[in-house]
Amino acid sequence: MAEIALRLYENKYFLVAMVLFIIGFHTMLTHSNLIKKVIGMNIMDTAIFLLFVSVGYIEGGVAPIIEPGVEQVYVNPLPTVLILTGIVVAVSVTAFALSLIVKLYESYGTIDAEEIMRIRSTEL
Amino acid sequence: MEDVIIRFISRIIVPFIQVYGLYVILHGHLTPGGSFSGGAVLGSSMILFALSFNLERGAKKLTHDASTVLECGGILWFTVLGLYGIFAGANFLTNQGAGFNLGVPGQAVSGGIIMLVTIGLGLKVASTVITLFYSLIEVEGDSHG
Amino acid sequence: MMRTVLILLLLALIGFTLVSTVVEMPTFGHPDNPTNNELSQGFIDNAKEETGAMNIIASILVDYRAFDTLGEATVLFVAIAAALSTLKAH
Numbered sequence: 286m287a288e289i290a291l292r293l294y295e296n297k298y299f300l301v302a303m304v305l306f307i308i309g310f311h312t313m314l315t316h317s318n319l320i321k322k323v324i325g326m327n328i329m330d331t332a333i334f335l336l337f338v339s340v341g342y343i344e345g346g347v348a349p350i351i352e353p354g355v356e357q358v359y360v361n362p363l364p365t366v367l368i369l370t371g372i373v374v375a376v377s378v379t380a381f382a383l384s385l386i387v388k389l390y391e392s393y394g395t396i397d398a399e400e401i402m403r404i405r406s407t408e409l
Numbered sequence: 410m411e412d413v414i415i416r417f418i419s420r421i422i423v424p425f426i427q428v429y430g431l432y433v434i435l436h437g438h439l440t441p442g443g444s445f446s447g448g449a450v451l452g453s454s455m456i457l458f459a460l461s462f463n464l465e466r467g468a469k470k471l472t473h474d475a476s477t478v479l480e481c482g483g484i485l486w487f488t489v490l491g492l493y494g495i496f497a498g499a500n501f502l503t504n505q506g507a508g509f510n511l512g513v514p515g516q517a518v519s520g521g522i523i524m525l526v527t528i529g530l531g532l533k534v535a536s537t538v539i540t541l542f543y544s545l546i547e548v549e550g551d552s553h554g
Numbered sequence: 555m556m557r558t559v560l561i562l563l564l565l566a567l568i569g570f571t572l573v574s575t576v577v578e579m580p581t582f583g584h585p586d587n588p589t590n591n592e593l594s595q596g597f598i599d600n601a602k603e604e605t606g607a608m609n610i611i612a613s614i615l616v617d618y619r620a621f622d623t624l625g626e627a628t629v630l631f632v633a634i635a636a637a638l639s640t641l642k643a644h
Contacts, residue, residue: 303575351608366614366619504604534630
């Protein structure tokens, strides 16, 4: 039991990323407001970015910008490059989801997801 | 919103934000940053201008035609630079094999294709952020200043 | 009431699986991790001579892996086109 706690303390960045993922998932499932669901999706995206970027860390390493004349140990640059593309995809999905919410509000008059389902089930 | 302090301060601050955004884009091959973060900073300067003044004055600064040209021109510039590599005899999107001058590492103009692509992508990202904000904020009917 | 219990049960199951994965992962920051292989070492060693840029991440994004950046620019373009055509439909 003590060694499990020690392993969890050594990998604390991964543990925090998993806890953030659970929090974002709970936000997306529980609330019925559509904007809160979009915020929960953004929290889940942030947790995955943290998990990927913290995998490439080397102890005693600095950021991978070459300084002329100094020999240093650099951090692994590959996971950071993957996440740069991922951030742009997350922003694009959020932008499209928000524009869909604007059109839903103009059509039904409410943002509550259960209200919209009730209106759609009673109209013809 | 109409407030004298916000209008006075944002009229002074917006050029400094734009210079900072252009610095991050143009030095993408020397310092941390690059096209995406520099484009976001450059776009947020126009968002500050549109929030503190009217929306019509902000929409007149970057018209619909200008944002269309910036948006489509960014990707076409990238593709043309890549096709130049095919015409020069190497693969698609090569840097040194296609004849681009690499220069001395560490100077402001170096890296061949890296600087040209960074400028194109930075302007594209700025235009995307500004167009998205303007189309989400518009209210039909009367728009109070 | 039933829905809350079901949601908490599902989240507990997912959380237990994720945390038990964290225990088995390689140590954070160790130089002998499986992700630090000769690919990233090759990028760090050859980036200055082959590309002429001091920023290793910019040279990977625009020179070695430029096709992925073209795909990402396409994603940005398609997202803004879809958002504009949804909002301004007459």
